[in-house]
Amino acid sequence: MAPAPGKGGETVVELLEDGDACCWAKALTRCIVAQTIYHLIRQTLSYSQSLHTSLHNQNPFFYFFVLRKSSTIPPHTDTMSSSLDQLKASGTVVVSDTGDFAAIAKYKPQDATTNPSLILAASKKPEYAKLIDVAIDYAKGKGGDLDHQVDTALDRLLVEFGKEILAIVPGKVSTEVDARFSFDTKASVDKALHIIELYKDLGIGKERVLIKIASTWEGIKAAEILQRDHGINCNLTLMFSLPQAIGAAEAGAFLISPFVGRILDWFKASTKKEYAKEQDPGVASVKAIFNYYKKFGYKTIVMGASFRNTGEITELAGCDYLTISPNLLEDLLNSNEAVPKKLDGAAAAALDIEKKTYINDEATFRFDFNEDQMAVEKLREGISKFAADAVTLKDILKQKLSA
Incomplete structure (x- = not known):
């Protein structure tokens, strides 16, 4: 007892x-x-x-x-609530960053995000074999040569995962365009339209889907077309700099995903030093983007992403959205550490910030982005990683289609 x-x-x-x-x-x-x-x-x-x-x-x-x-449980206080609940109370919408939809419901996120790496990891679990089978059967039914069937199966697999996730979350799911199209505006738009059509075939409207596109110049212009001409909401991802964020806001992107942990990784490797959460360069990057958006009244949602620890997350309490992996959601759920609001849109309006524009000036965008060595390296690395994982996923599908 x-x-x-x-x-x-x-x-x-x-x-x-x-x-x-x-x-x-x-x-x-x-x-x-x-x-x-x-x-x-x-x-x-x-x-x-x-x-x-x-x-x-x-x-x-x-x-x-x-x-x-006497007690074997923490002292009770009237204000005791989990750090996760406090984060939500700060005004931040919590999003689950996983392709493992079985792990989502516990944390009650509003939305969920996926990418090729997350889908690849989830697809290796036995409980998701049925989704692969559905994608394989669909591709075979559509016909074409083997490579065409592989592409068809991959698109359907991404949408099958999205469908299952949307049965759990009340909001939206982000589905990513093939990273191979990161420097091709037309191909990105065409793939996005195809993904939305696949969702429509399953009875899911475009209002519940965000199309994830890398924050290259071509990706930003693709998002501009999708938002303006097709009413398709976009999530511009692999964002590591303010020029990318400004371009995305000017393009009318529904949401951006500025990365935190990957920026920290770069600075730790570059400087050979550790950073307290208050000095975390990834946190500072998201704060700068958040303040810029609120200062100039942009409606684009800022969703911090790619976290290495809960300290980075709690330092961004008050950010519009944060997309968090299940292991860090679990840490926040099991913690009672205070989570005061750190980001305030009203306070940002009073800051002295210079306004810039890029959407009609590709040359200036490329130059300013190129001046940030960290952003250039991490964007290249991120695109390569997503593309490589997509290739691995295709190899799995090809084997099954050839069986």
């Missing part, structure tokens, strides 16, 4: 052993209260027989000490 719960740190047994409950003289004045609590303990709590006998032989006043001092 579990020890009696209370408001300190020791168990009843520990209290009986060390005998330091409190001053007996002080307790004598609380006899009536102690006796009442004793009876409540006897009626409402379940003790082992040996422990119950030990308590029964004590002076009635002792139960007052036990109630105050």
